[in-house]
Amino acid sequence: MAAAVVLAGLALRFQVPGAYRSPQPWRPEHVMGLVYPAVGAVVLRRRPRLVVAWLVWAIGLLAALQVVLQPLSRWAVAEGATGAAYLRWAAFWIYLLEFLPLITLLPLLYPGGRPPSRRWRPLLWLVCALIAVNVVFAALLPMRYTVGPLRVDNPVGVALVGELAAWRRPMEWLTVAAALGCLASLAVRFRSGGPVERRQIGWLGYVLVAVLLLGCLDMVVATPFALWIVPISLAVAGVPVAIAVAILRYRLYDIDLIVNRTLVYGALAAFTGALYFGLIGAVNLAVSGYGALAGLAGALVVGLTFQPLRLRLQRAVDRLFKVERDPYRLADRLSRTVQQARDPAAALTSALASTRQALGVGGAAVEIGDRDGGVRVHGDGDTADLPQEIPLRWHGATVGRLLLPPGRHDARLAGLLARHLADVAHAVRLTADLQASRERILSTREEERRRLRRDLHDGLGPTLAALALSLDAARLRLSTDPASVSESLASLRERMIATIGDIRELVYGLRPPALDNLGLEGALRALADDLPEPRVDVVVEDADVAGELPAAAEVAAYRIVQEALSNARRHADARQITVRLRRETHGLTLVVADDGVGLPMTADGRVPRAGVGLGSMRERAAELGGSCTIGPRPGGGTEVVARLPLSSARGAPAT
Structure with missing residues (x-):
């Protein structure tokens, strides 16, 4: 709708007679009427x-309305239409x-x-009051509007407002001060805000600075209309x-790169321009008549200093933004x-x-897979959209x-940083695995203690108490009924034999007796023969395996081999199993390999989560x-590899 109104305003301009037509065919209001309502509608769909x-x-709708009121009021005045004065009055204020x-409420809110x-609420109330006062003053001020050769009086002018015309200049300065205060609120937000809010403010601040610089340049330098209107329209x-980019957070972090490049090439243009024209002016002042040679010399000097100057400016701006580009x-x-x-x-x-x-990207993540x-x-x-993947090895x-994220970041630099991130990711995975193992070990130990306490309290304890009572009863009957x-x-002896068996089972659960009788090698051979x-x-690849080993290492090795053989027999459908x-120097290495069906794999090619048996071996x-x-065994089947650090027989720490 706003675009249709703007196009209608442009078409109406050609209906106005030439003497009454505005000398400026295009103004920033035309851009505002086209762009602002469309962008506002897009943002409102996401953030209503x-x-x-x-x-x-x-603001966009009001700009579109002004665009159509200007030529319409000029046409009405030129044709002498009824209500032409009211149309010109509305187009004025x-x-x-x-x-x-645009210059007060927008930056403040x-x-x-x-x-x-x-x-900051008093400033908000002051701004609202100043907007209302300025509009009322402009609407009711008795004055004549100029339309070509004609003059049109304000149809709603009030004489009292004309008597207050002396206050117009202070009111304008107060409005300018309020606008500067609203811009200062952006600086306050930028200083106290987080990274996201700072970049949101950076987008708007970057454009507002461009608008202010172009406006000041137009006031200071007499710029031709054709040269001024294009950059100011683009800036507006x-x-x-x-605002849409900042609020919707689309490529929000690109503002750092934009500001960086703007500062570098803006300063480069200023330095090279000053060097070129300064050299030409100096040569012309010293020796007249050599303007062409001075221009050639200036171009050569600028060409020679361009690249070194650009590199120095880039380093200075990078230091300002704390950006480092040297890979080392x-x-x-x-x-x-x-x-x-x-x-x-x-x-x-x-x-x-x-x-x-x-890398200058808006987000990055590291995905670490545990064991x-x-x-x-x-x-x-x-980290919402990160499609590019670099493996960490x-x-x-x-x-x-x-x-x-997708973007034009330096692939070589990303690969270099990925190599350093791989070391940190490995440390994170080791730490997480170690913490999980410690938790499982503590949980398993407490469960084992609970089981042992239950067996002793509920099984062995009552049995021993009953044996003591039976002995007391037999002792009392010894004098009265010796035959019984x-x-x-x-009967008491049979019960004691059964209790000894229960005790032996408890002891076997703590440490297999075959280790004490046969040693680790013999116990494993006996375990293989029982299968x-x-x-x-x-x-056994080394005769030293039969030597003295720490008790904890013997039990761990025996239980790991026992669990691996049990899994191979029940799940692998293997024909042969080899225990090595x-x-x-670092300790004892156990390898249990079978020629069975191998480990089951998920659809994405991963080994499924470990069960109780596999987790017990790792713990x-x-x-x-x-x-x-x-893991899988080369040639088919499954292979379990356990490495157990050992202490020497004399108690030296493990290597």
């Missing part, structure tokens, strides 16, 4: 209660309803629709676009950031923030992925500070 969006929409809110704090049209300095800064963090998770968050700032198939995501900035193994005592003692099927081969023991290895990995 946003005051700033309603304000932009209303309606611009205040669009211009004054941006971006959330409220002043920065309650202390940029105000609602900047970035790597050093990233390393120092990681070293100063309190834990690996905080180090990854700091490293992500440095990476996002170095049980789960995924942890650490992000910084806007640590010693040949993929530990996670770096997720980045013999039968009671025989009816499939065939199990125990291979190897003692190395036993982690309790000693070792590791246990379960």
Whole structure:
């Protein structure tokens, strides 16, 4: 609708006689009438209660109304139509309803629709009062409107308002001061706001600064209309676009790059222009008649100094915005950031923030997969849409992925930073796995203690108490009925044998007796012989395995092999299983490999989450500070590899 009104205004201009026609065919109000209502409607669809969006929409409609009232009132005056004076009267003051809110209410209420704090409410009331006073004063002031060769009197002019004309200038200065106060509210918001709010203010502030600079330039320098109208129209049209970008947060973080490039190339243009024209002026003052040679010399000097000057200005602006482009300095800064963090998770968050700032993107995230198939995501900035993936590899193994938004960031720099992030991601995964293992170990230990307490309290305790009572009863009957005592003692002996069996089962649960009788190698061979099927081969690659081992390591190795053989027999459908023991400098290595069907895989090619048995093997290895990995065996089947650190027989710490 607003676009149709603007086009109608442009068409009406050609119906006005030439003597009554405005000398300026195009003004910023035409752009405002076209752009502001459209952008305001787009924002209102997403944020229907946003005051700033309603304000932009209303300013655009009023600008479109002014665009059509100007030629319509001129045509009516030229034709002598009825009501021409009222049309010209409305066209004179309606611009205040669009211009004054644009420079006062919009910056004061941006971006959330409220002043920065309650202390700014008096300024809001003052602005509203000044807008009303300015509009009423312009509407009721007795004056004559000039339309070509004709003069039209204000049909609603009030003589009392004309007597107050002396107050018009102070009121204008007060309005200017209020507008500057509203612009200052943006600076206050920028200083106290967070990263998102600062960038929202940066978008609007960037465009407003351009509008103010162009307006001041037009007042100071006599600029031709054709040269002035194009940049000022573009700058005015940029105000609602900047507001929409900031409020809807579409590519919000690009304002840093825009301001950076503007400062660099603006300063570069100023320096090179001053150098060129200064050199020409100096040559002409020193030696007259060599203007062409001076221009050539100036062009050569500017060409020689352009690239070094641009690099120096770029470094200065980068220091101002705390942006680093040297990959080696970035790597050093990233390393120092990681070293100063309190834990690996905080180090990854700091490293992500440095990476996002170095690449100039709005958001970045690292996705880390744990050993049980789960995924942890650490992000910084806007992580809603991150389609680009860079794998994070640590010693040949993929530990996670770096997720980045689509954009033209430096791929080489992103790959360099990804290598440093891989180390931090590996540390985060190790820390998380260690914490989870500790929690599972503590939980398993408490469950084992609870089971042992229950067995002792509910089973062995009452049994021993009953045996004591039976002994007391037999002792009392010994003097009165000695014949029955013999039968009671025989029954008591059978019950004691059964109790000894229960105690033996409890002890076997704590430590297998085969380890004490046969040693680790013999116990594993006995365990293999007890397995009816499939065939199990125990291979000892080092004779030192049979030497003295720590008790905890023996139990962990035995239980891991026992669980692995049980899983292979029940789930793998294997025909042959091989158990290998190897003692190395770092400790004891166990390998249990079968030729069965292998591990089940999910649809996305991952190993499903570990069950109780697999988790138990990992917990036993982690309790000693070792590791246990379960994966596919080359050639088919499953392979369990456990590495257990050992202490020497004399008690030296493990390597």
